Amino acid sequence: MLKEIQSTGNKDTRSGFGDGIAEVARKNPNIVALTADLAGSLKLGQFIKEFPDRFFQCGIAEANMISIAAGLTIGGKIPYTCTFANFSTGRVYDQIRQSVAYSGKNVKICASHAGLTLGEDGATHQILEDIGLMKMLPGMTVIVPCDYAQTKAATEAIADFVGPVYLRFGRPVWPIFTSDKPFEIGKAQFFSEGTDVSIFACGHLVWYAIQAGAILEEKGVSVEIINMHTIKPLDEERVIKSIRKTKCVVTAEEHNIIGGLGDAIAQCAAKNFPVPIEYVGTKDTFGESGKPIELLKKYGLDIPDIVAAAEKVMARKNG
């Protein structure tokens, strides 16, 4: 039962990144970190303390940082670039496109403060388009872990994965619930198996999807909750298997419904097994200032929104 899934604590996903990079750097001497004046926000303190010679402060110059990272790979380094998601993607799209993706460089673009849950800083910093930007780039792997434990695991896993990676995480303190679940790049993670509806979620909304699933179960719905932490490459095999069974889908993400996880699932469904889909995400809009929880509620990304989407899509399926 989904209501039995408990959090084992609360922590921000960016701390999972900070702890993960320090841990993996102890094992792999080729890992280096770069930041554009956001070492503190990205929780790089421990890494810098232990590996000062492998840390490069770039100042507020993200374009330079991305291309330097590409250059560092020529010499066998594994650079992790560390800044907010907005400055990790839209601001430096051409640098990533030419110097990293087209050039096939082993750069790890690590992006914090993604989505609405950045909160009070408002829409200038709340990027809701980054998953789409990154997944369009040929050869780019896109990973959106859901809690502290998974962010730490993903931060470590990408070191051994050869190729450019976009790793997206966030700012708010959030429940931890995957400490005992193994993380594997590209492999969808199931929290429940069901037959009535598939709910695919990523990032912070995985926890909300589990809560929504528990409510649906109490109403007698057999719900399948899947954490799609890897949006590209999409685990098509498990997605198709799930939707063949449930025949309807809800996607939930802290991102514009255009270009994100929902789009990826819809494309997979359209190509393989078309089913009704409802999208939980921002509806082609910018965000605004506010507390993270307030924003998720205002923009329709709350637990009741996922429940409502599930009920709607099941009605469409049956209707």
Add this chain to the structure above:
Amino acid sequence: MAELVSIASQIRRDIVRMVHGANSGHPGGSLGCADFFTALYFNVMKHNPAFNMNATNEDVFFLSNGHISPVFYSTLARSGYFSIGELATFRKINSRLQGHPATHEHLPGIRIASGSLGQGMSAAIGAALAKKLNNDPHIVFSLHGDGELDEGQVWEAVMFAVHHKVDNLISTIDWNGQQIDGPTDKVMSLGNIRQKFDAFGWTTLEMNGNNMDDVLATLNKAKSLLGQGKPIGILMHTVMGKGVDFMEGSHEWHGIAPNDEQLARALAQLPETLGDY
């Protein structure tokens, strides 16, 4: 010396023939930089045509103004990175010699894509930092257009290189005073480039990039100044289109191909010294 001048002449022939063969490409900047490329690859750099991407224990060069790919490709082929016959595929379908340099088709000698301007100095700095981390004492060279200095990222890199004491880097600016839309002074004034680099804290040299003696002497002087806590910049005065009289000094020849008659006139001015491809 005479040998280098002779190689440069052949590279210039290759450039005009490649651009003519593709009926597209950028002959002007390529011709202007032929002497620089010849000096680097046939004299100054310690490099290994048995290409390895990581450039372990060798000097490495980055072309930031990727549109002058013809001079880069000819130089690499003439240095033994790939067969000179492959130059005939420049800009054609299924070729490794893309319009702008790329790693995607695995052409030996290319370590990063360039073409979208302003990124090459940053990439060169990254490679230079990697050499330091690897205790590899070899040098990183880079080349940039003067028009390319319009890109803000170049100045981010210029600032970074000083702050982080990237003193295993020699970055050269091809100062031909021309860019696509006209003279740099008309399109976007560069002001006193030397004072700008000096003010950022670089050690800055100048040379005549179309005089082989001066190119060799200045590159060797730059090498002698490495390891002193500062990056080295070279402002290289060149003539766009150098070696082909009707192309010289005009931005009109930045990015167009000669026709058959123009090719014949160009080749008549450029002695074939190593055999055409």
